[in-house]
Amino acid sequence: MTEPNILTQPVLALDGVVKVFGDFVALDKVSVPLAAGQVHALLGANGSGKSTLVKIMSGVLQPDGGQLDFLGTPLAGFGSPAGAAGRGVRVVHQEAPFIDSLSVAETVAFARGFGTPTVGRIPWRRLRRDVAALLEENDVAVSPSQLCATLTPADRAGLSLAIVMAGQSAPAGGPDAAGDQVRLLIVDEVTAAIPEAEASRHLARLRAVADRGVAVVMVTHRLAELEIADDVTVLRAGKVVYREDGGGRLPAAELVARMVGPGAQQAARRGAPGAAPASRPVQSLWKSTPAVSRGKVDQADAGAAPASRGPAIEASELTGEQLSGLSFSAVAGEVVGFAGLRLSGVEELPRILAGGSRRTGGSLSVAGHPIKRDAGPAAMVAAGIGAIPADRLHDGGVASLSVEENFILPTLGAYWHRPARRRAAVKGVIEAFDVRPPRPSALFGSLSGGNQQKVLLGKWLALRPAVLVLDDPTYGVDPAARETIFDAIVDAAALGISVLFFSTEPEQLVRVCSRVIVLRDGRPLTELTGTELTLENLIAWSYQ
């Protein structure tokens, strides 16, 4: 795509880089050359070592072995982020940190300087003119006087790139001081938050940056974006499993197969749907806690066949900030997975089902009972939906209250002045889910992530919900607790609960779901079920 570069040596060459955390080898002799004027795509599943590699390239982490060759100078590592920045390494992160109440011009000025002493007069006209020129140069269509709060994710990505590239208009190798010249730009999944249609504009900006002679590293999840990349590196389990330096391009399906690797398929499929879970936490919970269901829905008895009344939950033409006409239904005893990139609706749908956000249109019913559009969390709970949010401490539990108080929060009335009943119920949750420490009086906030999640699961499952919504339930959860959560999902489904499972990890979806709906732009893109529901297929559909 670009002419062969005049520089014969790469800007940065990683040579046999090793990074170890305790016993865990995050990077195992990784060698990657990053050439000037090239866009280098870095691919890999979660946990493949991508982030560690980016941190080493940006100076946040130092390698435990191997070396970095920066423009021919061998280094053991950059030493610090400042050390990397001093050599011309710049990073654009996924979440661009802007202050919503400031204008675009001020945001640029805080990063680049106001061009005046602290108490001097700000040259507003010149500042706005310079910022307008900078935005123009980087093809960012926002006004300097616009508030950052009004920027779209695509504009934010463009603005952060423009800030990084400010003052770089001179051709590479020009009169700029060496430290000021950007040599290596690392772009960390910036397009993940951008709707597909707008992403191509951002990719064109990256291409333009590379054409100025900068080496660009693009961490991405979207295989379609590889179009603009010159080189590709695929990481798996800390090793480079595939590298492509220009030339031909492997088809997307082949790249996915290399990301996933052999054997992962069987491993992911180990706890296939229908298989008996290792433990039955929900059944034991229901035996020990009284039924305090607030729902109108009759619960299927333990082990009973799923009700034949029709779908447990049915949504039709749901619309919202991200959703645009999403319809789906799930029957009792079914585990339905939802996958998708950011802004596809996978963040909004669970919030709507929990009653935290309002839908703007469409209909929703649980066990045939319609739910009003302005239904809040209380109405959702009453209708039979139990929802565990992604942000555990913010939306899920009250950190400053005890495990017991958190548990009885949705059912305060049922336990009012019934201490014996309450103690028995809380004890039931702690035993059923193996909550540690097993003290009802322990503060929720002092528990580990996994144990917090167990308490929240117990809190909602004790209500015998018709529908259980789980939004990334294993985020920040240790492996043992993760297994308990999977057991609980399978057990809950066996007991007739309809489980809607949202996860950022395809392995988990393949493992516990009987079908997975992939969302895109607020609508179902495809639905994978039966033999189609494989890790490769899911990754290919989600990331394409």
Place this chain on the structure above:
Amino acid sequence: MTLESTSTTPSIPDGAPPPAARSGVRRGAGVSARILRSYGTVVLLIALIVIFSAASPSFLTLRNLQNVLIVQTVTALMTLGVMFPLIVGEFDLSVGYLVGFLAVLGAYLSGDNQGPVVVMVAMIGGGAVIGLVNGLLNQRLKISSFIATLGIGIILQGLTQGISGGKVLFSNIPAVVSTLGGGYAGALAISVWITLGFVAVLFYVLEHTPVGRSWYAVGGSERVAFLAGIRTGRLKIAAFAISGLLVGVAAVFALGQSGSANPGFGPDLLLPAYASAFLGVTTYRAGYYNVIGSVVGILLLAVGFNGLSLLGVPFWVQPVFNGGVLLLAVLVARSEARRVRVGT
């Protein structure tokens, strides 16, 4: 909330002149609604002046207007004072007790035959030092500003009683202090001129200098500002110190205007100062605490107070009027003010 259309997209001027004139040319229908939202308090102020002028012959007289302004200098400086902690996202609840304490301190030093320089330096410098202590408690010892400034305020209340012995101090107030507070230079009182000087300087600093914009950045998101390399701790401490300094000047005017210091004076001024600052959020730069808006807020409450007094309404109507105006202004400006906090 979603943005309705481009015609209502806030193009907040970065300190530039208000966009009302420009938008009047470019935009048609939304103009009156827009003016009402950003300048509703100004419209209300003008309406009140017209109504009171018609209703009472003594309202629109030089003497009455001079009186309105001079009475407001203390509140105005306190409003500017509370604005700084508000801009950086903190509260200063000590200002009411502080103004009372400093007035009593000044009167006590006067009674002790100290010269005017010592008296004024002690009052203004003392205010700055106590503001600094507030800031250090908040930023270095990590006490919530609400609690830290309340604690300092209660301590000051005790000290006020201790210094004054619970009595009104009035002996030997320096002539310079009285002149500064109540003397006239031309059509306006000296204290009004000085207050206008502070308004101009603070407007310039807040709207047109990097340090002023940094204060707003800290208030917008302390963490992002910190990560952008702004020394957020120092800026916040400075905001508290400036607050104390302005309260010190207010105390000098209060002492000079009344010629005495009452140990019960001060706490009653806390709520009007905050009310004016909150009213200011609805004007000029909607959604931000700003100098121009605060001045309009002070004048609105002052004219309301004065006009209603002249009309002879019962005393209890005043607070009802003030609270009602505050709520009404915030309601009218709500959409504009809220937009600032909207993410994408």
